[in-house]
Amino acid sequence: MDANVYIAEAQAIGHGSVRLFASHRFDVGPAPQWNRCPLTGVLAPARAAHSISITDRALVGDIKYVWELNRHLHWVALAQAWSLSGDARHLHALEVQLRSWLDQCPYGIGPNWTSSLEYALRLLNWSAVWQLIGGLASPLFVGAEGQALRQRWLDSINLHVRAISKHFSRHSSANNHLVGELAGIFVAAQTWPMWTSFEALAKQARLELEREVLLQVAPDGVLREQAFEYATFTFDFFLAVERAAAAAGEPMSQAYLARMQSMCEFTAAITTVKGAVPQVGDADGAEAFRLDPRPGRDCFAAMQQKGAALFGCEAWLPREQFRRDDVAWLDFSADGARSVKGRDGLAQRKLDFPDGGYFLFGRDLGGSNEILGLVDAGPLGYLGIAAHGHADALQVWLSVGGLPVLIDPGTYSYWADKEWRDYFRGTSAHNTVRIGGVDQSLSGGRFMWTRKARIENRSVQRGLGGSFRLVAEHDGYLRLAGRFRHQRRVRFEPLERSLLVEDVVRGRSPELVELFWHFAPGWSAVLDGNQVLLSRPGQALTLRVEADVPGRLELLQAQTNPPLAWCSSAYNEKEPCQTLRWSANAAQVDLKTLMTWPGDVDRAGRCGEDR
Structure with a gap:
């Protein structure tokens, strides 16, 4: 741990510069205006929280940025710097911010009292600050x-x-949200046990958390919200509770710990040898707490590092350059959680996650020539509104040599213009088929799906040498007049170095049928007839599309009306990506997409012949 990193961050905060989300800094002043949106500059009114519309940008700006500042993750860095250096200036900077927040944000007034989850996130970070500065x-x-x-x-x-x-x-x-709220209450009760009423609240929160971990995390470790980054966010809630319970001498149950371990196993399985992870479902850069102030945080690597420390599984440790200081500030001396299942993480890497609906395929997993792919054949999301799921049924994601090639373009923003929210969570932003120009599932708002596509007739076969077959279909387009069904067949042949995706579309009357393939930035794509030549330094691949009806094949980039061919690697950031679209008006069509690569990627990163 380099104390200078914490001291430098605390000095920047003391001068008014705060990092929000992954890497963007905002000048909010030594004593911020806590109700002002750092992104837009809009100052929300100091009136009853229940009367404030958080979706009104003219009233509150971008509420995500208001909330992010008021979670007080950066206060932890001030407390860390003081604990490492003893420099009273850091404690004074914390005092200035604390006093200003209490002055400006009285109970029930303003945008910072509009969400119970935000209360809980403040409590988690206040707990860390309280302990670091010496408590009472x-x-x-x-x-x-x-x-x-x-x-x-x-x-x-x-x-x-x-x-x-x-x-x-x-x-x-x-x-x-519920997990975070329960975690906030439980951790608060352990940190500030001076109210007798907290004891009963904590007991109830613990009971509910034991239930929620089983409800919200599938037995195979997939978060049922079908949003991979949210799994890291939710894991930290579970971890904060687990650490608090262990410190109190009352560990969480083995069932609770087993689900946490399964979450780590799933994340390890979907992470490439170079640390890439598919951007499935919503992602908003959220952190329950921030113990490492350095920018560019990798939430998946951080989760794996904490999981490795908690369960004693070194196989989960991320590559050295992705490791963070988080675990240095957490006490993992209690070893009751370790070896819950007696498994050695990646040594027994799973490929099938049928509860969550994700199926992996590949070769040389964990090696320099790694091919890792994923098929999404699971539900849209969790509960009735499936808030953070995307209309991505049967999409395929692929990485070669640890680098993504076929990508899920991500999330971009919750509160940007609605057309951008709709695009990034819609079907045309994913590597699958769209029919009739509409999404597979029917949106009811920014965080709601009113009609959800369901996966049916799913079968998976695996053969010697890593060969893989998957067949599945969904019913999302039965709502159209043509009563369409889309079946997808995925076949991976590691020895032939090929991935074949067959799409079978069957309807009663013609509609616009579109097939999309999104390529990761960094790859050069050249359309040549019915194939695309993909290349980047040291690598080359070919993707060919064939259809049994005439259609149009085009390579698109950065369209805006409507949005198409964009990707987002971090919250509120977007960039163009090249996207291949095949389209035709048809009632029935058979499509074949064949991707091949000429040889392995050697350790120097060059594409060579078989050795």
Whole structure:
């Protein structure tokens, strides 16, 4: 651990520069205007929270940025810098921000009291700060003014806990929000045990968390929200609770720990040798807490590193350059969680995740010549609204030599213009078939699907040498007048170095049928007849499309009306990507997409002949 990293970050915060999300910094001042959106500059009104529309950009700006600042992840860096250096300037900077927040954000007033999950996230970060600065005996609370500040903070903590307990996310919204809210209450009760009422709230939160981990995480480790990055966010809630329970001498159950371990196993399985992970479902850069202040955080690598420490599985450790300092600030001395299943992570790497609906294929997994692919043949999302799922049924993702080639373009933004939200979560942004110009599932809003495509008739076969067959179809287009069905057959032949995807579309009357393939930035794509030549330094692949009806094959990039051929690697960031689209008006069509590569990728990154 390099103390200078923490001190430099604390100095920047003290001067008013705060990092939000992965790497963007905003000048918010030493004592920020906490109700002002850092992105748009809009100052939300200081009125009752229940009267504020968080979707009104003219009123609140981009609420994600308001909330991100007010989660106070950056306060942890101030506390860390003080604990490492003893420099009172860092403690003073924390005091200035704490006082200003308590002044500007009284209970129930303003945009920072519009979400129970946000209360919980503040509590998690306040807990870390409280412990780092010395708790009740902290120098921050010396003297009459310090004691008054401590009491104001404790009063706010009490109000946060009580507000959450009255406004849990229930029913169709009982997803990661509910887990976070329960985690906030449980951790708060362990950190500030001065209220007798907290004991009962914590006991109930623990019971619910034991239930929710089994409901929200499938037995194979897939988060049922069908959003891979959200799994890392939710894992940190489960981890915060597990660490607090272990420290109190009352560990969480073996069933709870087993689901956490399964989450790590799934994430390890979908991570390429170079650390890439498919961007399936929503992703918003959210962190439950931030213990490493360096920018460019890899949430999947951080999760694997914490999982490796918790369960004693070194096989999960990410490559050295992706490792973070998070685990240095967490006490993993209690070993009750380790070896829950007695498995050695990647040594027994799984490929089939039938509960979550993801199936992997490849060769030389973990090696320099790695081919790793994924087929999405699972449900749209969790509960009735499936809030964070995308209309991506039967999409295929592929990496070669650890680098993505066929990609899921990601999320971009929740609160940008609706057409961008609809595009990134829609079918045309995924490597699958769209019919009639509409998504497989029917959207009811930015975080709601009112009619969900269902996967049917799924079968998977595996052969010697890593060969792979999958057949599945979905019913998403039965709602169209033509009553369409889309069946996809995926065949991977490692010895032949080929991936064949066959799409069978059957309907009663003609509609626009489109097939999309999205290529990762960094690859050069050249359309030559009915094939695309893909290349990047040291690598070359060919993708060919054949159809039994005449159609149009085109290579697109950065269209805006409507949006098409874009990708997003981080929240609120987007860039062009080349996208191949085949289209035709037809009632029935058989499509074949064949991808081949001429040889392995050797350790120097060159594409060569078989050796």
